[in-house]
Amino acid sequence: MVVRDVEVTSDGWHVLRRTTFDYRRRDGRWVTEERETYDRGNGATILLYDAGRGTVLLTRQFRFPAYVNDHPDGMLIETAAGLLDDDDPETAIRREANEELGVEVGALRHVLDAYMSPGSVTERLHFYVAPYTPADQTGPGGGVAAEGEDIETIEIAFADALAMINDGRIVDGKSIMLLQWAALNSLFHIR
Numbered sequence: 001m002v003v004r005d006v007e008v009t010s011d012g013w014h015v016l017r018r019t020t021f022d023y024r025r026r027d028g029r030w031v032t033e034e035r036e037t038y039d040r041g042n043g044a045t046i047l048l049y050d051a052g053r054g055t056v057l058l059t060r061q062f063r064f065p066a067y068v069n070d071h072p073d074g075m076l077i078e079t080a081a082g083l084l085d086d087d088d089p090e091t092a093i094r095r096e097a098n099e100e101l102g103v104e105v106g107a108l109r110h111v112l113d114a115y116m117s118p119g120s121v122t123e124r125l126h127f128y129v130a131p132y133t134p135a136d137q138t139g140p141g142g143g144v145a146a147e148g149e150d151i152e153t154i155e156i157a158f159a160d161a162l163a164m165i166n167d168g169r170i171v172d173g174k175s176i177m178l179l180q181w182a183a184l185n186s187l188f189h190i191r
């Protein structure tokens with residue numbers, strides 16, 4: 001792969017670039033291709049779980065891009081998540097868990113990394129799980145008001161969260177992945 005040209009076609013919240021590159025196909029032929037990429041850096045997400053009480057701590061917030069694409073009200077239930085900005089993934093996810101859920105995260109476990117939309121978005125998302133108890137919820141949560149965030153904390157039974165994937169009440173990719181990871185890895189001793 002050899003990059004020939006990079007054009008920044010939009011420099012807003014995301015940076016949109018149109019890149020022309022030469023690519024060697026499997027049959028050995030070189031071809032010139034053009035691809036657009038959305039770049040806003042990388043992100044991190046975390047599933048907070050209380051195995052003793054059988055619950056998970058999730059967020060609920062308005063997601064305009066989902067709203068404009070057929071979600072009934074745009075209010076998505078998600079695991080806490082955020083962009084790394086200038087932090088490493090672990091620092092960033094501790095910050096986001098605190099800002100969004102009011103939780104001071106103790107020991108956490110990195111479980112996987114994933115490109116969530118590799119045909120168009122550059123972002124690599126770092127996935128974590130961590131235990132919590134009600135006593136760890138020391139802050140107000142809700143997100144950073146100055147950044148326009150308005151995030152509700154919701155605590156639900158893990159079994160209910162799994163059911164909500166099946167009936168479409170949870171439709172966010174990262175959240176589905178973490179809840180299914182928890183089921184596959186017996187975080188709650190239920191599948």
Ligand SMILES: Nc1nc2c(ncn2[C@@H]2O[C@H](COP(=O)(O)OP(=O)(O)O[C@H]3O[C@H](CO)[C@@H](O)[C@H](O)[C@@H]3O)[C@@H](O)[C@H]2O)c(=O)[nH]1
Nearest residue numbers: 013014042043044081082083084096123125147148149174
């Ligand atoms: N001004 C402005 N603000 C935006 C825009 N898009 C998002 N924001 C705001 O920027 C803040 C970013 O908050 P974070 O917590 O850092 O990120 P996030 O929105 O939770 O995003 C994470 O999860 C998303 C859903 O999975 C991912 O899409 C995203 O890449 C990231 O991982 C939020 O307040 C959000 O509303 C925009 O186009 N313009």
Ligand SMILES: [Mg+2]
Nearest residue numbers: 080081082100
């Ligand atoms: Mg967020």
